[in-house]
Amino acid sequence: MIWATVLISSVGCFLLKYAGMAMPEAWLSSPRVQRIANLMPVALLSALVIAQTFGVGQTLVFDERAAGVGVAIVVLLLRAPFPVVVVAAAVTSALLHRL
Numbered sequence: 001m002i003w004a005t006v007l008i009s010s011v012g013c014f015l016l017k018y019a020g021m022a023m024p025e026a027w028l029s030s031p032r033v034q035r036i037a038n039l040m041p042v043a044l045l046s047a048l049v050i051a052q053t054f055g056v057g058q059t060l061v062f063d064e065r066a067a068g069v070g071v072a073i074v075v076l077l078l079r080a081p082f083p084v085v086v087v088a089a090a091v092t093s094a095l096l097h098r099l
Helices: 002-021 031-054 064-077 082-098
Strands: none
């Protein structure tokens, strides 16, 4: 069963990549498509952060990870450099985890 899933997924990925390569250049150079393509990684990364921070299985959880993300947002709003944001979030999460 697992090999069937792997093969079907592989074929699906190949077809999706082929569809992208077969797109006419005029469609891809459209300003609307370019704007969407530029925002897609941000949306996917944001969804991943939210899923990893607030979700455990099928449940919604607010724990030290949520506090770390909250601190990161505050520090970002204060215009701190990215390494400071990461360290502040990590230290907050670690300290709350130790409590």
